[in-house]
Amino acid sequence: MNTFDFGFDDLEDSDREDPLKDLVAAYEDDPSAYFDSGDLEEIASFYFEEGELEKALDVIDRLIELHPYTSDAWMRRGILLNNLDRAEEALEAYEQALDINPTDTETLINLGITLDGLGRIDEALEAYHEALSINPLHGEALFNLGVTLERDDQLEKAVDAFERCTDVYPEHPEVWYELGYCYDRLGRNEKSVEAYDNHLDIDPYSQDAWYNRGIVLNRLGRFEEAVESYDMALAIQDEFASAYYNRGNAQANLGNLGAAIKSYEQVLELEGPDAATYYNLALAYEERGDLGAARTYYEKTLDLESKYPEAWYGLGCCFDAEDKFEEALECFRYAVTLKSNVPKFWRGRADCAYKAGRFDEALESYRHAVRLDESDPHAWMGYAEALLENQQPEEALDAYRQALELDPDRASTYFRQAKALLALGRADESIRALKTAFQLDPAKKDEFRQAYPNLYDNDHVRQLLDLDS
Numbered sequence: 130m131n132t133f134d135f136g137f138d139d140l141e142d143s144d145r146e147d148p149l150k151d152l153v154a155a156y157e158d159d160p161s162a163y164f165d166s167g168d169l170e171e172i173a174s175f176y177f178e179e180g181e182l183e184k185a186l187d188v189i190d191r192l193i194e195l196h197p198y199t200s201d202a203w204m205r206r207g208i209l210l211n212n213l214d215r216a217e218e219a220l221e222a223y224e225q226a227l228d229i230n231p232t233d234t235e236t237l238i239n240l241g242i243t244l245d246g247l248g249r250i251d252e253a254l255e256a257y258h259e260a261l262s263i264n265p266l267h268g269e270a271l272f273n274l275g276v277t278l279e280r281d282d283q284l285e286k287a288v289d290a291f292e293r294c295t296d297v298y299p300e301h302p303e304v305w306y307e308l309g310y311c312y313d314r315l316g317r318n319e320k321s322v323e324a325y326d327n328h329l330d331i332d333p334y335s336q337d338a339w340y341n342r343g344i345v346l347n348r349l350g351r352f353e354e355a356v357e358s359y360d361m362a363l364a365i366q367d368e369f370a371s372a373y374y375n376r377g378n379a380q381a382n383l384g385n386l387g388a389a390i391k392s393y394e395q396v397l398e399l400e401g402p403d404a405a406t407y408y409n410l411a412l413a414y415e416e417r418g419d420l421g422a423a424r425t426y427y428e429k430t431l432d433l434e435s436k437y438p439e440a441w442y443g444l445g446c447c448f449d450a451e452d453k454f455e456e457a458l459e460c461f462r463y464a465v466t467l468k469s470n471v472p473k474f475w476r477g478r479a480d481c482a483y484k485a486g487r488f489d490e491a492l493e494s495y496r497h498a499v500r501l502d503e504s505d506p507h508a509w510m511g512y513a514e515a516l517l518e519n520q521q522p523e524e525a526l527d528a529y530r531q532a533l534e535l536d537p538d539r540a541s542t543y544f545r546q547a548k549a550l551l552a553l554g555r556a557d558e559s560i561r562a563l564k565t566a567f568q569l570d571p572a573k574k575d576e577f578r579q580a581y582p583n584l585y586d587n588d589h590v591r592q593l594l595d596l597d598s
Contacts (some may be wrong), residue, residue: 149175156188166196173205182213200230204239208542211243218245221455234260238270245277253277268298275307284311295327302331306338313345321345336365340372347379355379370399386413396419404434411443420447438468445477454485467499472502474512483515499531514545522552540570544580551584560593567594 149171156164156172164172167240169192176185186209192202207222223240226233241256257274275290276290291308298304298359309324325342329335343358359376362369377392390413396406411426427444430437445460461478468474479494495512502508513528529546536542543566563581574596578585591597 137476140224147364160191166192166368166413168201169195177209179453185209185238186213199228200233200236202227203229204233205241207236208239211246214244216247222323223227230265230474238262239271241277245280250277250281259304266297268294268301271297272301272307275304275311278308284315288315290414299329299378302328302335305331307333309338309341309345313341316545318349322349330420334365334368336372336585338364339365340369340375340424343375343379343383347375347382350382352379352383352536356383368397368399370396372410373399374406377413381409381413381416386417389413402429402433404430404437404440407433408437408440408443411440415447419541420450423447434468435577438471438474441467442471442474442477445481449477449481449484454481457481457491458487459484465494469497471509472498472505475501476505476508479511479515483511483518488515488519491494492519499528502536503531506532506542509535509538510545513549515554517545524551526553538569540566540573543569544573544576547581560590 152164152168153172155162156168164474169188173185173188173192176182176188188205189202189206189209193199196202196546203222203226207219207226210216210219210222212390220240220243224235227240230236237260238257241253241260242249244256244564254274257270257277260270261274270291271294275287275294278284278287278290285425288308288311291304291311292542294301294304295308305324305328309321309328312321312324321457322342322345325338325345328338328560329342332338339358339362343362346355346358347351354484356376356379359372359379362485363376364370364373372426373395377389377396380386380389380392390410391540393406393410393413396403400406407426407430410428411423414420414426424444424447427440427447430440431444434440441460441464445457445464448454448457448460456479458481461474461481464471464474465478475498479491479498482488482491482494488561492512492515495515498505498508499512509528511531513525513532516522516525524548526549529542529549530544532539533546543562547559547562547566550556550562564582565576574594577596584590585596587589
C-alpha cells in the first residue's frame with residue numbers, strides 16, 4: 130500500500146476537470162514546451178490516477194531535471210518506481226529525497242512499504258519507527274507499521290500499532306479490518322467481531338469483512354448471527370463461493386440441513402466439483418438419515434480425492450448403519466491407514482469388527498482407540514465387551530471400570546459389567562452392579578431376562594433384584 134496520493138485533487142470537481150484535461154492535452158501535443166513545476170505535478174498526478182505509470186514517471190523525471198533538489202519529486206519518483214516493480218530503483222529515489230529532507234515522514238513511510246515488499250522487514254520497521262519518532266501520531270505510519278508486523282506474524286505488536294492508529298484515525302476502515310484479522314488469529318474472538326463491526330460501520334459494503342465476521346461468529350457458536358453475516362456478504366457479492374460454503378457450515382451447525390445443502394450446491398454451481406463441498410454434503414445427508422445420498426457424495430469426494438480419510442470414515446459409517454459390515458470395515462481400514470492418529474476412526478473400525486464377529490480385529494482397534502483417547506467411555510465400553518467376548522473377564526472388568534470412571538451414570542455399563550463379575554465368580558458384586566443399573570435405568574429390567582437367562586430363572590436372584598414387585 131502506497132500512502133501518498135500523489136497530490137491529486139478530485140477530478141470530479143467541475144472547476145478542475147476541464148482545465149486539467151486541457152493541460153494534459155497541451156502537454157501531449159508538445160511535451161518539449163515549457164511547463165512550470167505546478168503544471169508538471171498535476172500532469173503526473175493525472176497519469177498516476179489513470180494508471181499510466183510510465184508516462185507519470187517521464188513527467189516526474191522532467192520535473193527533477195528542472196528542480197533536482199525537490200525532495201517531494203524524488204519521493205514521487207520512488208512511489209512510481211515501486212508501483213512499476215522497480216523496487217531497488219525506488220529505494221535510490223527515496224534515499225535522494227531523504228538526503229534533501231531527512232525528516233520527511235511521507236518518504237520514510239513509503240520507504241518502509243518498499244522495504245517490506247522486498248522482505249527486508251527489520252529495515253522497514255526501522256523506517257516506520259523513524260517516521261513515528263518525528264510524528265508519534267502519524268496515522269499512516271502506525272497503520273503500515275501494523276501491516277508489516279502482521280505479515281511478520283508479530284501479531285501482538287501489530288495489534289498495538291493498529292490500536293494506536295484507531296486513536297488517531299478512528300474513521301480509517303482498513304485499520305479496523307486489520308485489527309479484526311489480528312484478533313481473530315490471536316483467538317480473541319469477541320474483540321475480532323467488535324473490530325469488524327467498527328469497520329462495517331464505516332464501510333458497510335465490505336463483503337470480506339462480513340465474511341470474516343461470519344467465520345468468527347461461527348467459531349463462537351453464534352450460528353444464527355454467522356448466517357446473517359454470510360447473507361450480507363452474499364447480498365453484496367452473489368458469486369462469493371466461500372461465503373456460500375461457510376454459510377452452509379453455520380446452517381448445518383444450526384441443524385438447518387436443507388438450507389445447508391442448498392448452500393453447498395451453490396458452491397458447486399459456482400466452482401464446479403470440489404472434494405470438501407461434496408464431503409460436507411455427504412455429512413448433511415447422513416445427518417438427515419438419507420444414507421443413499423450420503424454414500425453418493427462420499428463416493429464423489431473420493432473420486433476427486435482418493436486419500437481423504439474423513440470421507441472413507443463417513444462412507445464406512447453409512448455402510449455400517451446399513452449392516453454392510455464387510456464394506457464398512459474396508460472403508461475404516463482405509464481411513465486408519467491414511468490417518469492413524471484419529472481415535473474415532475479406530476473406534477468405528479472396532480465397533481464394526483465386533484458386529485462382524487471379527488473379535489481379534491475389534492480388540493486391536495479398541496486398544497488403538499483408548500490409547501489415543503483415554504477419555505472416551507464408549508471406546509472403553511466397547512473394549513470391555515470385546516475382551517469379555519474373547520474370554521478375558523479380568524481385563525474386561527478393568528475396561529468397564531475405566532468406562533465408569535469417565536461416565537459413572539451410564540446404566541448399560543453397570544449392566545454389562547455384571548457379566549464380567551459373574552465370569553470371575555464374584556456374584557455379590559454382580560448383583561450390586563445390576564441393582565445400580567436398574568436404579569439408573571429401570572428399563573434395564575426388561576432386558577434382564579434375555580441378557581441373564583440363568584439369573585432370571587433363579588428365584589433368590591429375582592428376589593434380591595426386586596424383579597417380581
